[in-house]
Amino acid sequence: MLARVSSRRICIPAAQDETVTVELLWPDSYLVLARDKIKFKAVHPYVKNLLGNLTFGLSREGESLRVLDPQNKIIDRVDYASVAPWPETAGGTGYTIELMDVSRDNNRGENWRAVSLFGTPGTRRE
Secondary structure, three states: OEEEOOOOOEEEEOHHHOEEEEOOOOOOEEEEEOOOHHHHHHHOOOOOOEEOOOOOOOOOOEEEEEEEOOOOOEEEEEEEEOOOOOOOOOOOOOEEEEEOOOOOOOOOHHHEEEEEEOOOOOOOOO
């Protein structure tokens, strides 16, 4: 899930040079990216802010994710992993990881926690 705290246009580069382009994501809003929209909706039928049927997925072992502006400048970046200090509970078990505080550095594993089975996409957990 992508949470947005600015109103600039963003692009999300994906694996193998694929990119998801989002024209505008308002502050305090969320966008959920799903590889298979039908499978995702079977588990999370009420999520409205969904972009689905993507040709890529996210690695369980970790990878680098970037959010770019229209000039391809990096707005945000996270290099996540499946080993400490990142939550190890989530690695392929169905649990998701969630950023605990959007005002802190999201590239630090200590700022993430493993949450409920299948997560709470499209909402902020308190």
